[in-house]
Structures are given as C-alpha cells and as structure tokens.
Amino acid sequence: MDTTERTTCCVVGGGPAGMVLGLLLARAGVEVTVLEKHGDFLRDFRGDTVHPSTLALLDRLGLAERFARLPQRRVTTVRLPLGRDHSLVTVADLGALREPYNYIAMVPQRDLLTLLADEARPEPTFTLRMSTEATSFLVERGRVTGVRYRTSDGRTGELRATLTVACDGRGSSARALPELRPRRFTCPMDAWWFRLPRHEGDPSGLVGGAGDRFLAVMIDRGEYWQCSALIPKGSDGLRRAAGLGRFMAEFTAAVPWLADRAHALRSWDEVKLLDVRLDRLRRWHRPGLLCVGDAAHAMSPVFGIGVNLAVEDAVAAARHLVGPLREGVVGLRDVRAVQRRRWPTTALTQTLQRIAHARVIGPALAGQPPFGDPGRARRITGLLTTSPWLNRVPAYFFAYGAVRERPPAASVR
Ligand SMILES: Cc1cc2nc3c(=O)[nH]c(=O)nc-3n(C[C@H](O)[C@H](O)[C@H](O)COP(=O)(O)OP(=O)(O)OC[C@H]3O[C@@H](n4cnc5c(N)ncnc54)[C@H](O)[C@@H]3O)c2cc1C
Structure with a gap:
C-alpha cells in the first residue's frame, strides 16, 4: 500500500x-x-x-x-595529448598556484x-x-x-x-x-572502463598514453589501475569484434609499463562501455x-x-x-x-x-595531429610550457572554476 x-x-x-x-x-x-x-x-x-x-x-x-x-593520491598537473605522437603535455600546473589547496585529490x-x-x-x-x-x-x-x-x-x-x-x-x-x-553537443568519443592490477614500482596518480586511434587514461586506485580507453564514438562493436587480444596488444604498446599484465583481462565482460555525453x-x-x-x-x-x-x-x-x-x-x-x-x-x-x-x-x-597542424600544436604547447603566468590561468580555472561558491553561513562548522 x-x-x-x-x-x-x-x-x-x-x-x-x-x-x-x-x-x-x-x-x-x-x-x-x-x-x-x-x-x-x-x-x-x-x-x-x-x-x-x-x-x-x-x-x-x-x-x-x-x-x-x-x-x-595527489595530482598537481593536468595533461593533454598535444605533443609529438600525442604525447601528454602539461596544460595546467596547479602546484604553481599560491592557494592552500593546489592539487587534485584522487x-x-x-x-x-x-x-x-x-x-x-x-x-x-x-x-x-x-x-x-x-x-x-x-x-x-x-x-x-x-x-x-x-x-x-x-x-x-x-x-x-x-x-x-x-x-x-x-x-x-x-x-x-x-x-x-x-x-x-557532439562528442567524438566513448570510453571503455576496466581494471588492471597495480604493481610495486608503477607510476602513481593519473597517467596517460596514446595509441592508434585511442587514448588511454589510468587512475591510480592503490591496489589496481582503473583504466579508461577513449575510443571513437560508435566504434565499440567493431573493435570488440577484432578481439580482446588485439586490443590489449595495442593498449600495452601505448602504455608499455602495463605489458606484463595484458593477460589479466580475460573477457570483454570486464570492459564496460560508457557513453560519453x-x-x-x-x-x-x-x-x-x-x-x-x-x-x-x-x-x-x-x-x-x-x-x-x-x-x-x-x-x-x-x-x-x-x-x-x-x-x-x-x-x-x-x-x-x-x-x-x-x-x-x-x-x-x-x-x-x-x-x-x-x-x-x-x-x-x-x-x-592535434589542432589539425603539428606546427600550431607545438606553438600552443610551447606557450603553455614556457610562460608560467599563462599556465596559471587554466590551472586556476581547473582548480576553482570561473566563480567560487560559498556555502550558507549556517552550514559552516
Ligand atoms: C567516463 C566518464 C568519466 C568521468 N570522469 C570524471 C572524473 O574523473 N572527474 C570528474 O570530476 N568527473 C568525471 N566525469 C563526470 C562526472 O562523473 C559527473 O559530472 C558527476 O558524477 C556528476 O555528479 P552528479 O551528482 O550530478 O550526478 P551522478 O554522479 O550521476 O549521481 C547521480 C546519482 O543519482 C542516483 N539516481 C539516478 N536516478 C535516480 C532516481 N530516479 N532515484 C534515486 N536516485 C537516482 C544515481 O544512482 C547516482 O547516485 C566522468 C564522466 C564520464 C562519462
């Protein structure tokens, strides 16, 4: 009732x-x-x-x-695949901000x-x-x-x-x-989401990599890596049909330090598709x-x-x-x-x-290449990496957004 x-x-x-x-x-x-x-x-x-x-x-x-x-884990930089061969370039260094909280906590x-x-x-x-x-x-x-x-x-x-x-x-x-x-708005990608074991001596924090028509992002969750592969939107079925072994070979080519656990993923059931919107x-x-x-x-x-x-x-x-x-x-x-x-x-x-x-x-x-032209990408990344004050603008934006919100006084303890 x-x-x-x-x-x-x-x-x-x-x-x-x-x-x-x-x-x-x-x-x-x-x-x-x-x-x-x-x-x-x-x-x-x-x-x-x-x-x-x-x-x-x-x-x-x-x-x-x-x-x-x-x-x-603490992360102080935001990186995008703007470099040669889509290598990751720091576009925002939060560590350089003169604020009490100048890092992202994972x-x-x-x-x-x-x-x-x-x-x-x-x-x-x-x-x-x-x-x-x-x-x-x-x-x-x-x-x-x-x-x-x-x-x-x-x-x-x-x-x-x-x-x-x-x-x-x-x-x-x-x-x-x-x-x-x-x-x-149109989105060019979907995300695959899966776990791989984390070993002693691995890097820590947020780690990226770029492969043939996919980008890899690994989130350090202590005992395991929460891995994400950004794939072209709508390509899930075609890629799965090509086989898990092939994907893992491509993935570990892009992220070589994970190659020793390529077999940890046993079936496509362990790879979830997230529709990015x-x-x-x-x-x-x-x-x-x-x-x-x-x-x-x-x-x-x-x-x-x-x-x-x-x-x-x-x-x-x-x-x-x-x-x-x-x-x-x-x-x-x-x-x-x-x-x-x-x-x-x-x-x-x-x-x-x-x-x-x-x-x-x-x-x-x-x-x-990013921006459709390797020269332009290099100039943009050059500007971001060589002028700290320019880098501070995106860093502040990632950290605090365009406006800072204050909680109601009655909620503050
Ligand atoms: C692949 C992917 C990766 C992402 N990674 C990041 C990241 O690393 N960092 C980041 O900041 N953002 C990330 N985002 C975005 C982020 O997840 C969302 O912007 C954020 O979770 C929004 O928070 P929310 O509270 O508005 O909604 P949600 O986190 O979606 O929470 C909604 C809640 O409502 C509940 N719910 C739904 N319907 C009902 C119902 N009818 N009745 C009762 N409960 C209901 C759900 O169970 C859920 O708990 C990512 C998004 C995607 C797609």
Whole structure:
C-alpha cells in the first residue's frame, strides 16, 4: 500500500551534487530527504577527482581532517595529448598556484560520498533513503509537489515536498518533462572502463598514453589501475569484434609499463562501455523543481571536472535556497537565481570541453595531429610550457572554476 510523507526539500540522487546539497541544507536546519536508488555508493565508473574548490569547501565545513585520512593520491598537473605522437603535455600546473589547496585529490568517490553521508546522518533534519528510486514527479496545477518512489523490496509511496531538486545525473527523470529538454553537443568519443592490477614500482596518480586511434587514461586506485580507453564514438562493436587480444596488444604498446599484465583481462565482460555525453538544459527549473549537477548539464570526462561542477552547483543552490526553504515558500525567482548563478561557468567549461573534443581528442582518435597542424600544436604547447603566468590561468580555472561558491553561513562548522 502506498504511503504519503512530507519533507521540505526532496533531493533525488545521492551522487556528489545530492549529498553535498543534503548536508548543507540539513546543517542549516532545513528538513531534507535524499533518495538514492542504489543500496550503496560503490560505483565503478564515477569521477574520482576532488578539485581544490571542493577541498576548500570540505575545509569550511570542518571536514578537512576526516577527508585527509581517506586513502588518496595527489595530482598537481593536468595533461593533454598535444605533443609529438600525442604525447601528454602539461596544460595546467596547479602546484604553481599560491592557494592552500593546489592539487587534485584522487579519492574513490564512494569514500567521499560515505564521508558526506556519515557527517549528515546525525543532523536531526536529514534523512537518507538508500535503495529508493524516484519513479515519477507529483504535479499539481503545473507545480512539482514531490515524487513517487519505489524501494528495492517493492514498496511504493509518495514524498511531498516544498521543493524537489533533481540531482539524479545525466539520465535524470526531470529531462522527460517537456520544458526541460537538453541541448546536445557532439562528442567524438566513448570510453571503455576496466581494471588492471597495480604493481610495486608503477607510476602513481593519473597517467596517460596514446595509441592508434585511442587514448588511454589510468587512475591510480592503490591496489589496481582503473583504466579508461577513449575510443571513437560508435566504434565499440567493431573493435570488440577484432578481439580482446588485439586490443590489449595495442593498449600495452601505448602504455608499455602495463605489458606484463595484458593477460589479466580475460573477457570483454570486464570492459564496460560508457557513453560519453555533453549537453545542458536550457531551463534548469520549473515551479517546485530545480535540476543541478549532471541532471542540468551532462559533463564529458575531459579535464575530470564534472564532480567539481556538480558540487559547486549544490553549494550555490543551498546558498540561494536556505532562506526560502526555511520560510516554506520557494518561488520561480529563487530557482531561477541558481541557474543564473551557475550557467556562465557551466557554459564556459562545456565550451572548453568542446574545443578539446574538436581540436585535440577528435583528431587524436582519427590518427591526426592535434589542432589539425603539428606546427600550431607545438606553438600552443610551447606557450603553455614556457610562460608560467599563462599556465596559471587554466590551472586556476581547473582548480576553482570561473566563480567560487560559498556555502550558507549556517552550514559552516
Ligand atoms: C567516463 C566518464 C568519466 C568521468 N570522469 C570524471 C572524473 O574523473 N572527474 C570528474 O570530476 N568527473 C568525471 N566525469 C563526470 C562526472 O562523473 C559527473 O559530472 C558527476 O558524477 C556528476 O555528479 P552528479 O551528482 O550530478 O550526478 P551522478 O554522479 O550521476 O549521481 C547521480 C546519482 O543519482 C542516483 N539516481 C539516478 N536516478 C535516480 C532516481 N530516479 N532515484 C534515486 N536516485 C537516482 C544515481 O544512482 C547516482 O547516485 C566522468 C564522466 C564520464 C562519462
């Protein structure tokens, strides 16, 4: 039998955006319920990069010490395959920034989400419901008034709320609403995602390589390498048909220090295909509903910046909405203010990702030089590597984004 409950803010999705929003609102005394369809935070293919803006946020929230205790690797440079034979060139040296957090922390996302959940749970106004999937929106006189949900053991119910925030990622159910259709941008690649064992003496951090029509990125997760191969979009079937042995031979030719474990991957079942998408909603809201994070703008893995952006959206949303939520009335003006605040930085980031797709990754996957001309690529990389002040601009952007968001004062501890 359906149950009907009420909360002030219903957050759909317990990813980085949803968990940060839940924590900030709960600390500010707003009643908030986060619905997460999975039973745990263990997801293989999620961004593991925690950028300086998120590190600074955790610090302001009093979580810096707990975060520092999580197993992590630190990365200070962002590199793109702009060099000769697509070798990686440093385009941003975060280590040169004069900021307290001048590195990217590589932390399994489940650890970050668990930390946020553990911190939020003791708050009396916070509820996290795992294994609970929002199945549709409740709409009354054009206003979203909450969601219908289903739990993994088959129970169903309605959760009514003053405001519903969709933090359910790029497959968000909010995107089915007629006013919230995304504008899509072309992406030249998909990603294969698999693990290889990590050995003593391997490099650490984030390591890249380039092969024949694919790019390799390896994330150091301590005991194993989370490997990604960027392949031309739509080429999954054809490449699989050519055989796993052939792919591993090509892969280890591009990343020779992994050659001794080429046989660790035994079947294609261990290689997951991730459809890379880049899009954004024209409108992130309608009465009673706001979309943030990937639900509002699906990010490409380029620059590993999507988690960061999702967290910053959540911080801006909390800052704008704590007041109206406390008063129990959230108008269109309030949700519009969140989009207005976050749209420019989202559009700028996606524009840079589109440039990287079109000028660097697309050509690399087609076996061509970046920027279509080796001379131009050399001049650009020369400029970035020889003028530290020029390098500091992308470094600051990767680290903190175009605008820095501050959490509501009531959430800071
Ligand atoms: C191949 C690939 C690699 C990437 N690598 C990086 C990287 O290294 N660094 C980086 O910063 N970004 C990376 N990104 C982008 C990054 O993963 C996203 O931008 C980021 O996860 C968005 O966070 P979010 O909280 O908005 O959404 P998500 O992380 O997608 O979280 C959404 C949550 O909602 C839950 N959910 C979905 N539907 C429902 C429902 N109906 N009811 C309840 N719960 C629901 C999901 O289970 C999930 O927990 C990568 C993207 C891709 C495709």
